[in-house]
Amino acid sequence: MTEVVNVDVKLGVDKFHVDEENPHIIIKPNPDMAEFKKLMIACPAGLYKLQEDGSIRFDYAGCLECGTCKILCGNTILEKWEFPRGTFGVEYRYG
Amino acid sequence: MSEDAFDAIIVGAGLAGCSAAYVLAKAGANVLVIERGNYAGSKNMTGGRLYGHSLEKIIPDFASHAPVERRVTKEKISFLTDDSGVTLDYHGVSDKTAPQQSYNVLRGKFDQWFMEQTEEQGAQFISGIRVDKILTENGKVIGVEADGDALEANVVILADGVTSILAEQLGMLKPRVEAGATAVCVKELIELPKNQLEDRFNLTENEGVAWLFAGMPSNGLMGGGFLYTNESSISLGLVCGLAHIESATKTVPQMMEDFKNHPVIKPLIAGGKMVEYSAHVVPEAGINMMPQLIKDGVLLTGDAAGLCMNLGFNVRGMDLAIASGEAAAQAVLTAKQNNDFSAAGLASYQTLLDDSFIIKDMKLYKNAPAFMENPRIFNQYPKMVADIMHDMFTIDGSPSKPIRQTIMKHCKEVGYMNLLKDGIKGVTAI
Numbered sequence: 350m351t352e353v354v355n356v357d358v359k360l361g362v363d364k365f366h367v368d369e370e371n372p373h374i375i376i377k378p379n380p381d382m383a384e385f386k387k388l389m390i391a392c393p394a395g396l397y398k399l400q401e402d403g404s405i406r407f408d409y410a411g412c413l414e415c416g417t418c419k420i421l422c423g424n425t426i427l428e429k430w431e432f433p434r435g436t437f438g439v440e441y442r443y444g
Numbered sequence: 445m446s447e448d449a450f451d452a453i454i455v456g457a458g459l460a461g462c463s464a465a466y467v468l469a470k471a472g473a474n475v476l477v478i479e480r481g482n483y484a485g486s487k488n489m490t491g492g493r494l495y496g497h498s499l500e501k502i503i504p505d506f507a508s509h510a511p512v513e514r515r516v517t518k519e520k521i522s523f524l525t526d527d528s529g530v531t532l533d534y535h536g537v538s539d540k541t542a543p544q545q546s547y548n549v550l551r552g553k554f555d556q557w558f559m560e561q562t563e564e565q566g567a568q569f570i571s572g573i574r575v576d577k578i579l580t581e582n583g584k585v586i587g588v589e590a591d592g593d594a595l596e597a598n599v600v601i602l603a604d605g606v607t608s609i610l611a612e613q614l615g616m617l618k619p620r621v622e623a624g625a626t627a628v629c630v631k632e633l634i635e636l637p638k639n640q641l642e643d644r645f646n647l648t649e650n651e652g653v654a655w656l657f658a659g660m661p662s663n664g665l666m667g668g669g670f671l672y673t674n675e676s677s678i679s680l681g682l683v684c685g686l687a688h689i690e691s692a693t694k695t696v697p698q699m700m701e702d703f704k705n706h707p708v709i710k711p712l713i714a715g716g717k718m719v720e721y722s723a724h725v726v727p728e729a730g731i732n733m734m735p736q737l738i739k740d741g742v743l744l745t746g747d748a749a750g751l752c753m754n755l756g757f758n759v760r761g762m763d764l765a766i767a768s769g770e771a772a773a774q775a776v777l778t779a780k781q782n783n784d785f786s787a788a789g790l791a792s793y794q795t796l797l798d799d800s801f802i803i804k805d806m807k808l809y810k811n812a813p814a815f816m817e818n819p820r821i822f823n824q825y826p827k828m829v830a831d832i833m834h835d836m837f838t839i840d841g842s843p844s845k846p847i848r849q850t851i852m853k854h855c856k857e858v859g860y861m862n863l864l865k866d867g868i869k870g871v872t873a874i
Contacts, residue, residue, distance in 0.1 A: 354701035359632070359721035366482075383690070391689045393630040393723035395697050414487060415723040416607035417628045421686060431609060435480045435591065436572040443633045443677070443720045444489045444551030 356395035360411040368437035372409045373430070374418065380405070380426035387421050413439050449596035450476045452776050453588055454603055455575045455610060457484035458551075459762050460746025461603030462558040463502060463769030464776075469567035471777050476597070477559070477567055478590060480574040485555025487605075489631060489722040490762060492550070492672030492679040493654050497543040498767040503561065505542065511557050512547035513674035514652025518645070521757060522708060523826035524660040524669070529708040530829045548652040548672045548679070549762075550633075578610050578742070584786070585614070585741030598785045599776050600742045603769060606727050608748035616736040616744060624687040625729030625813075627667055627754075630700050631681030634716035638676040644712060645673055656757065657682075659826030661703045663692050666728075666816050668756070669703050671712070678713060680704065683726060683759070687817065726761065727752045729813045731806040740786045743772045743793050751802060755812050755874055756821070764802050771796035815873035820866060824858045831857075 376385075385405060388397035394413050398406040412433075419430040432438070452468055454461045457479035468475045481487040493516060499506050507515070522531040563569055577589040578600060587596035602611050606626070611617050636644070645653050652673045661669030666685030671678060682703055684696055694702070703709060726747075727733055733750040737743065745751075746765035753760045775793035779785050797803050815821075835850045855863055 351702060352705060354695070354697045356697045359697070359718065362719060363721055387690050390692050390695050391628060391684075391686060393628060393696050393700075393721075395695065413721075413723040415628060416605075416725040417686065417723070419607055420626050420725055421689065432480055432574055432607075435574040436482055438481075438487070439722075440482060440486045441489055441552050441720065441722055443553070444485055444555070444722060 354395075357411070360394055363411075363413075364440045364442060365410065366437050366440060367410045368433050371434060373433045373438070374407075374409045374412065374427065375429040376405070376407050377426050377428045384422050384426045388418050391417050391421060393417065449587070449598060450474050451597065451780055452476075452599045452601055453478065453595060453597035454601045455588065456603040456605060456748075457481075457559050457569065457571070458488050458555060458603055458605065458746060458765065459558065460748070460765040460769040460772075461601070462555065462562050463499070463766045464601050464603060464745060464773045465567040466502060466558070466562040466565055467770050467773035468776060469562060469565035471773075472566075473777065473780065475567045476595065477562070477569045478573050478575055478588065479569070479571045482572050483556055484559035484569070484571065485552045486571075488551040488555055489629075489724050490549065490551050491629060491631065491670045491681060491683070491759065492548050492674070493546055494549045494554075495546045495760060495763040498763045498770070500543045502766065502770055507542070507545065507547060511553040512549055514548045514647070514650055516546045516548060516654045517651040518647070518653040520653060520655040522655070522657045523829045524657050524706060524708060525827050525830045526660055527707060528830045528834065529657075529706070530826075530833050531708075546654070548654070548674055550674055550679070575604070575610065578614055583740060585739065598741065599779065599790065601745060601769075601772050601776070602742065602748050603745045603765075604748050606725050606747040606750075608744070611735060611744055611748055614739060614742065616739060616742075618733065618735055625727065625733040625750075627683045627685045627726045627728045628696060628723060629681060629683045629726050630696060630723045631679055631721070632700065632704070632718050633674075633720040633722070634678045634680055634713050635676060635719050636678060636713075636716045640715075641673060641676060641678065647673065657703075658756070659822060660706065661699060662822060663694060663699050664819060664823040665689070665692060666822060668822070671709070677719070678716060680709070680713060683754075685728070685817075686725075726754075726759075728754045730754075731803070731810045732813065734806075737797070738787050738790050738793055743775065743790060745769050745772050751806075753806060753809055753812070754816065755809055756816060767800055767802055768797065771800065809874060811873040815869055818866060818869075820858065820862060828854045828858050
């Protein structure tokens with residue numbers, strides 16, 4: 350029954366207005382990996398990734414603005430968490 | 445305060461914000477709603493069910509002209525293991541009065557409609573503008589700063605959702621919103637032709653299903669799955685507690701994928717087209733998580749105020765948001781009459797909430813969040829029920845055992861004492 354999820358395909362159907370100049374979430378350099386792992390599990394958009402070489406990758410472009418990472422790690426490994434500027438970010442057509 | 449200051453500025457055009465603005469504007473107050481998304485509802489999502497009573501109070505008979513998807517007439521609760529499910533099915537033929545009805549809704553449409561009604565009452569609305577800061581003077585809130593502009597108001601009503609950065613700036617949140625007090629909700633919207641959907645769920649015109657799933661969907665963590673029927677789509681999703689998320693054996697998106705592929709779910713969505721994937725944090729700790737709701741010149745409403753209840757068999761937030769918006773508006777109108785917008789002048793907000801179903805219900809169910817933390821609820825009990833069913837309905841020619849023994853065997857796996865303890869705790873928590 351298990352099929353490995355491809356979150357990028359799901360994000361592909363959503364509508365985004367990405368603010369290319371202003372990331373609204375920034376991770377601290379060299380984050381605590383135990384904290385980072387929480388975000389790898391919890392982020393509904395799967396934006397917190399561990400690459401094969403052991404380095405981390407995060408891309409705010411597919412952010413659903415759900416607030417999960419702020420709740421879990423806002424005080425630990427996130428340097429910045431704010432809402433995208435007005436008009437930018439995800440736009441729910443159905444919600 | 446300048447002459448052209450607003451009576452109230454409302455941050456966020458969700459249900460709390462729209463309700464507050466509607467009631468204020470209808471009473472003739474000068475009110476501005478500021479929304480960071482491009483339209484009301486563009487940043488909002490819900491599992492899918494609105495209990496109508498609180499909106500019915502503000503806009504009687506709203507459902508006859510609002511874009512509700514379906515009226516809920518079927519309630520289902522399933523206990524899922526990895527590959528089986530036991531379902532309770534209740535079909536209530538409608539003897540419900542209008543305030544007792546509930547509806548499947550989609551917020552993108554619904555909130556836009558609500559904002560239109562609000563503008564018709566005379567409220568001003570600007571979208572696509574993010575409020576960056578709350579302006580204060582001598583500790584009193586006097587307005588907001590958005591896009592570099594200062595806008596003044598006697599009162600600011602924060603209706604900016606569970607991650608209210610503005611309430612945090614004002615130091616109104618308890619230490620901060622704790623992971624243990626919240627859950628994450630993910631949802632897929634799956635399109636199906638209307639007649640196919642009605643056939644599949646055994647619905648007649650405009651009837652809808654509200655279906656909750658315990659067990660497998662949230663990977664044994666606090667939470668569960670949900671399925672709501674819209675006019676021609678299905679809202680399928682799950683809620684997963686964040687308290688022990690590090691102990692999950694799979695990611696949240698994977699939980700969603702496995703839920704979709706569960707044998708109970710898969711045929712229900714077969715042939716459907718996924719048209720949106722959405723997610724949001726849900727405040728779930730009830731009364732224990734409530735922040736400070738009132739300060740000089742500012743009120744907190746809806747999710748920003750932590751107004752949400754999860755009782756397992758129902759999850760409520762939207763009806764609380766609407767009622768809190770209305771209460772906030774009434775408090776501002778009282779403050780306006782007395783020309784006192786201090787915390788003392790706005791204190792009737794607390795009284796209105798205390799006297800309403802909001803605080804009464806949240807107090808009544810104050811032990812429910814702690815009870816839900818019990819992992820047996822989401823692991824062992826669904827399995828126990830499914831195993832009993834499995835044995836009852838399996839005939840393979842080997843000599844049968846008395847049903848009583850079959851049931852007792854599976855109860856023993858969980859432990860009689862645990863069953864007794866959880867039974868008593870559960871009954872007293874709800």
